[in-house]
Amino acid sequence: MAAIAETLDAVQAVTDGGYKWGFSTDIEMDMAPKGLNEDIIRLISSRKDEPAWLLDWRLKSYAAWLKTEEPDWAKIKHPPIDYQDLHYYAAPKKKPGPKSLDEVDPELLRTYERLGIPLRERAILAGVEGAEDERPPIAIDAVFDSVSVATTFRSTLAKSGVIFCPISEAVRDHPELVRKYLGSVVPAGDNYFAALNSAVFTDGSFVYIPKGVRCPMELSTYFRINARNTGQFERTLIIAEEGAYVSYLEGCTAPQRDENQLHAAVVELIVFDDAQIKYSTVQNWYPGDANGKGGIYNFVTKRGACRGARSKISWTQVETGSAITWKYPSCILQGDDSVGEFYSVAVTTNHQQADTGTKMIHIGRNTRSTIVSKGISAGKSNNTYRGLVRVLPKAHGARNHTQCDSLLIGDQCGAHTVPYIESRNPTAKLEHEATTSKIADDQLFYCRQRGLSQEDAVGLIVNGFCKDVLKELPMEFAVEAQKLLAISLEGSVG
Amino acid sequence: MLEIKNLTANIDNKTILNGIDLVVPDGEIHAIMGPNGSGKSTLSYVLSGREGYDVTGGTATFDGADLLDMEPEARAAAGLFLAFQYPVELPGVNNANFLRTALNAQRRARGEAELDAVAFLKLSRAEAKRLSMPDDMLKRNVNVGFSGGEKKRNEVLQMAVLRPRLAILDETDSGLDIDALKIVADGVNALRGPNFSALVITHYQRLLDYIVPDRVHVLASGRIIRSGGPELAHQLEAHGYAAIVAEAA
Numbered sequence: 037m038a039a040i041a042e043t044l045d046a047v048q049a050v051t052d053g054g055y056k057w058g059f060s061t062d063i064e065m066d067m068a069p070k071g072l073n074e075d076i077i078r079l080i081s082s083r084k085d086e087p088a089w090l091l092d093w094r095l096k097s098y099a100a101w102l103k104t105e106e107p108d109w110a111k112i113k114h115p116p117i118d119y120q121d122l123h124y125y126a127a128p129k130k131k132p133g134p135k136s137l138d139e140v141d142p143e144l145l146r147t148y149e150r151l152g153i154p155l156r157e158r159a160i161l162a163g164v165e166g167a168e169d170e171r172p173p174i175a176i177d178a179v180f181d182s183v184s185v186a187t188t189f190r191s192t193l194a195k196s197g198v199i200f201c202p203i204s205e206a207v208r209d210h211p212e213l214v215r216k217y218l219g220s221v222v223p224a225g226d227n228y229f230a231a232l233n234s235a236v237f238t239d240g241s242f243v244y245i246p247k248g249v250r251c252p253m254e255l256s257t258y259f260r261i262n263a264r265n266t267g268q269f270e271r272t273l274i275i276a277e278e279g280a281y282v283s284y285l286e287g288c289t290a291p292q293r294d295e296n297q298l299h300a301a302v303v304e305l306i307v308f309d310d311a312q313i314k315y316s317t318v319q320n321w322y323p324g325d326a327n328g329k330g331g332i333y334n335f336v337t338k339r340g341a342c343r344g345a346r347s348k349i350s351w352t353q354v355e356t357g358s359a360i361t362w363k364y365p366s367c368i369l370q371g372d373d374s375v376g377e378f379y380s381v382a383v384t385t386n387h388q389q390a391d392t393g394t395k396m397i398h399i400g401r402n403t404r405s406t407i408v409s410k411g412i413s414a415g416k417s418n419n420t421y422r423g424l425v426r427v428l429p430k431a432h433g434a435r436n437h438t439q440c441d442s443l444l445i446g447d448q449c450g451a452h453t454v455p456y457i458e459s460r461n462p463t464a465k466l467e468h469e470a471t472t473s474k475i476a477d478d479q480l481f482y483c484r485q486r487g488l489s490q491e492d493a494v495g496l497i498v499n500g501f502c503k504d505v506l507k508e509l510p511m512e513f514a515v516e517a518q519k520l521l522a523i524s525l526e527g528s529v530g
Numbered sequence: 531m532l533e534i535k536n537l538t539a540n541i542d543n544k545t546i547l548n549g550i551d552l553v554v555p556d557g558e559i560h561a562i563m564g565p566n567g568s569g570k571s572t573l574s575y576v577l578s579g580r581e582g583y584d585v586t587g588g589t590a591t592f593d594g595a596d597l598l599d600m601e602p603e604a605r606a607a608a609g610l611f612l613a614f615q616y617p618v619e620l621p622g623v624n625n626a627n628f629l630r631t632a633l634n635a636q637r638r639a640r641g642e643a644e645l646d647a648v649a650f651l652k653l654s655r656a657e658a659k660r661l662s663m664p665d666d667m668l669k670r671n672v673n674v675g676f677s678g679g680e681k682k683r684n685e686v687l688q689m690a691v692l693r694p695r696l697a698i699l700d701e702t703d704s705g706l707d708i709d710a711l712k713i714v715a716d717g718v719n720a721l722r723g724p725n726f727s728a729l730v731i732t733h734y735q736r737l738l739d740y741i742v743p744d745r746v747h748v749l750a751s752g753r754i755i756r757s758g759g760p761e762l763a764h765q766l767e768a769h770g771y772a773a774i775v776a777e778a779a
């Protein structure tokens with residue numbers, strides 16, 4: 037993803053200030069009429085040629101959604117969302133879905149190029165590309181509004197038995213797997229936004245790593261909201277069989293628009309004995325302007341089940357975007373000796389609101405979890421860490437270590453830490469540490485005296501503050517994330 | 531050349547600098563001594579552009595450029611370096627990375643080519659070695675967990691790598707053991723030359739045995755009340771400030 041870093045600079049150069057990913061793409065769209073009802077759900081399902089069982093599941097989810105209330109416990113405020121004023125399906129015209137990159141609308145390819153997402157499978161044989169690109173390639177699934185437009189390196193992956201494809205395609209080609217696991221970690225009626233997603237999800241990625249396979253490359257999905265007044269409801273499902281390993285990355289951006297846009301995703305991870313999923317997110321949806329106008333409402337349910345012994349799930353997230361972030365990637369530590377990790381950086385500036393954290397549910401014996409959360413608030417923003425550590429009676433020897441640090445920039449922002457700890461096993465060892473600090477004037481001056489600009493100084497100090505999380509990201513992503521942090525905080529000091 | 535004329539400055543409406551006149555020609559090293567609270571650090575902060583100080587009168591120029599009108603980073607790029615009396619900790623920020631970012635920011639500002647990672651590593655290691663500092667100092671986070679003496683040595687390492695044209699050392703000798711003192715002095719002496727000048731703030735004549743100053747100035751109540759050659763430092767060491775201060779009053 038070296039290309040991402042380079043093009044990030046390029047994109048920055050062509051746009052002036054503020055959000056650098058805010059351009060929109062002029063492309064012919066196939067849109068469902070606004071509104072949500074059973075007919076719309078049937079329409080989505082038929083557009084995707086889905087089997088009856090899936091339509092049925094969607095309709096049940098919709099019924100569940102109608103019976104649930106929007107949650108109100110998070111420390112966020114927003115005007116009521118009019119769920120009837122949205123398009124629930126928007127896809128670039130050109131049907132059926134492209135089979136190869138050559139069939140993808142060149143305008144789309146250009147969009148991803150501008151974003152720095154290399155959709156062309158460049159020849160990576162030694163000597164062809166030259167020595168400057170010796171990094172391992174990354175397979176990418178690009179989701180544009182409601183559909184996946186391209187997935188790269190599929191044949192390479194198939195050789196090792198790895199399935200990486202849009203979930204709509206998995207429904208068609210691997211129905212037994214999808215049917216078995218979809219909704220098995222986040223049930224349709226789990227919460228308001230999960231129910232909504234289950235009813236109307238349009239696309240997302242599906243990953244299956246067979247027994248004993250270490251996925252030969254990083255997998256990545258890149259989400260882009262482009263159309264106006266559309267919701268994006270993607271669904272991701274990743275299964276790692278016994279002894280399997282995969283590192284998966286997701287990135288997201290959206291054009292700059294005055295109205296708020298809704299994004300309600302669901303991600304489910306399932307890991308069996310000795311398997312591991314490393315899931316990294318760099319979330320950079322449009323955050324709204326300096327006055328809090330526009331921006332994405334990001335309501336996401338992410339949960340992983342460590343079903344096998346010694347299985348491991350590691351969530352790493354860098355959240356810089358969205359007007360509202362409501363998201364708690366969680367681990368259900370069922371298998372004995374299973375491990376859950378959550379590493380998070382959440383940055384809020386201007387009027388952004390983030391209420392994010394994790395849940396670690398210890399069920400099996402000797403299960404361990406680590407939580408490292410770094411919240412950075414600037415401007416008039418609010419940044420809340422909300423985390424639950426629950427130890428069930430049979431989780432002998434369970435352990436958790438939680439570290440929550442907040443960094444404040446300026447004096448109009450808020451940082452809040454809301455830890456919930458419930459232990460029903462006396463052998464559990466749970467530790468919680470929390471700190472709050474400010475970027476000190478003498479730190480800034482020290483940096484500037486050495487020649488750094490104010491902004492570079494803030495970037496450096498913030499990156500230092502986030503180091504424990506950033507080092508968990510795959511290397512190329514870490515470089516990316518560092519730049520993103522610096523850019524997000526531009527102009528927030530002084 | 532640094533030229534300060536009748537410089538006055540306030541903190542919170544309290545006058546701290548009370549009309550400073552000082553000229554440091556290129557190639558010279560001047561020492562500033564004076565009682566606690568006389569305004570030595572304040573002078574170094576005003577010259578380097580720290581916020582919170584109101585310059586109420588006078589001028590300060592470096593090679594003719596109006597220092598007081600420049601951002602702190604522009605003063606740094608122009609060649610001004612301040613070794614802090616109390617170096618600041620930057621948690622999570624790697625020392626080498628910090629220094630390279632700083633060096634390249636300065637070079638960019640001056641229109642010079644940036645140093646790549648390899649060239650920088652070579653340079654910084656060579657300087658660390660010359661100053662008898664362990665390599666791992668570069669790998670640690672900026673000043674975090676450093677002993678008092680290590681922090682001072684780190685300032686000198688930064689100075690050696692950044693190669694300023696004008697260095698202000700604010701009590702860099704305080705808290706150093708005898709060996710470290712010599713090393714720090716070597717660091718300054720190595721930079722000595724027609725394109726380097728320094729203001730060395732110190733309470734101890736001992737440092738001036740190693741860094742022999744061209745001039746010594748006594749600062750009291752925000753004003754330079756006496757200037758002389760190196761012998762002035764010996765005189766102060768022997769008799770203290772009282773007599774000179776009384777004379778000036």
Ligand SMILES: Nc1ncnc2c1ncn2[C@@H]1O[C@H](COP(=O)(O)OP(=O)(O)OP(=O)(O)O)[C@@H](O)[C@H]1O
Pocket residue numbers: 541542546564565566567568569570571572573615
């Ligand atoms: N931020 C501040 N607010 C109020 N007074 C200050 C502030 N900074 C410095 N002063 C005062 O200004 C005066 C000069 O301080 P300065 O630090 O320049 O002294 P100094 O000569 O460097 O002393 P020392 O030898 O102890 O380092 C002192 O009286 C000090 O208390």
Ligand SMILES: [Mg+2]
Pocket residue numbers: 570571572615700
């Ligand atoms: Mg002082």
